[in-house]
Amino acid sequence: MEKQKVAILGPGSWGTALAQALNDNGHEVRIWGNIPEQINEINEQHTNKHYLPELVLDENIRAFHDLSEAVEGVDAVLFVVPTKVMRIVAKQYAEIAKGVPMIIHASKGLEQGTHERISTILSEEIPQQVRKDIVVLSGPSHAEEVAVRDITTISAACENEQSARYVQHLFTNEYFRIYTNQDVVGVETAGALKNIIAVGAGALHGLGYGDNAKAAIITRGLAEITRLGVAMGANPLTYMGLSGVGDLIVTGTSIHSRNWRAGDALGRGEKLEDIERNMGMVIEGVSTTKAAYELSRDLNVEMPITETIYDVIYNGKEIRNAICQLMLREAKPENEFED
Known part of the structure; x- marks a missing residue:
């Protein structure tokens, strides 16, 4: 790719x-943020110590305070902000958008109130005439490991396979491999919902339960x-892939995961x-x-684990009693799509 x-x-x-991955592939990379001290640090020290303390960035990666300057003449815009501010940032971008870049997002969550997926938010806020397709980048990936160029494979999802392939070629290199997928609903819901289960997995660890749990x-x-x-319309097979079981394993078993660490605490x-407060970063699984x-x-869908975690977080339910009630629910067959 040129x-x-x-x-x-x-x-x-x-x-x-x-x-860093894009820079390694020879692309021109611009980072935009709204904290002046952080932007200055990236430009002057080539570090971002609050998030990745050991990483030293290439000097070609530039950071910007001004959104208009950051997106001027770009081929692609990659949204990597928390779900709770995604709509705000999308509105800001739409107000100054020029050209017709590819829109990509690599965030994971559902919007509070509307329950909308992130690609839906972006499609609502960014007019079609100032963008190409919207592509979702998601899968089992700790930033800490990608930053040290550890082997990682994730998915680029878009109904338009050509657009998904564009993102695939944009990112793929010897340590970062991208697969395409046309099931946007499946990839986005898998990426969002696994954070809930990771909170629960962390909580079990914090309580002292073992590998069986x-x-x-x-x-x-x-x-x-x-x-x-x-x-919601997803293909069930998507949940057997990278963005499904792959991302769930990574997020539900690792100390790198903010959601797992939150549950553990x-x-x-x-x-x-x-x-x-102590995390200093957004814990998407909570919202x-x-x-x-x-x-x-x-949607009248049974989600007992999610309901249990909701009761603990939002209703103050005692966690061991909540687990006991979860285990003693009515006995059921394992196969979800029978009975």
Whole structure:
């Protein structure tokens, strides 16, 4: 692929790691953020220590305070901001948008209130005449490992396979391999909902449970993620792939995961407000739990693990009692699509 100009909106850990991957591929990379000290640090010290303390960025990666300047003449705009501000940033971009770049997003979550997927938010806020397609970049990927060029494989999802292939070629290199997928609903819901299960997996660890419990919550969590996704129109096979079981394994078993660490702290008895303050980064699984719980009730989809985590986080339910009630529910067959 010939050299592309890419603007990354959101200089967090994942945005920064993706910036390095694009730079390694010879593309011109621009990072935009709204914290002047962070932008100055990237430009002057070539570091982003709050998010990736050991990483030294290539001097060719430039950061911008001004959104208009960052996106001027780019071939692609990559949104990597938290779900709760995605609509705000999309509106800001739409106001100054020029050209017709490819829109990509690499965030994972459901919007509070509307329960909308991120690609839907972007399509609502960015007029069709100032963008090409919207492509979702998602899968099992810790920014900390991509930053040290560890082997990683994820998916680029778009109904237009040609657009998905564009993103595939944009990012693929010897350590970062992209597969295409046309099931946007499946890839986005898998990426969002696995954060809920990761909170639960962390909580089990914090409570002292072992590998049997870990396997139980991951597999049964995947079952209820699939139920909700299929009700929303996804292909069930997507949840057997990178963005489904792959991302769930990574997020539900690793200390790199903010959602797992948050759950682990909950299991050890810490208060949520203290956990969020000490983390210093967005814990998407907390807000996604509320959105998924509400959505499951709207769609009449059974999600007992999600409901249990919702009760612990939002209703103050005692966590061991909640787990006991979850285990003693009515006995059922394993296959979700029988009976």
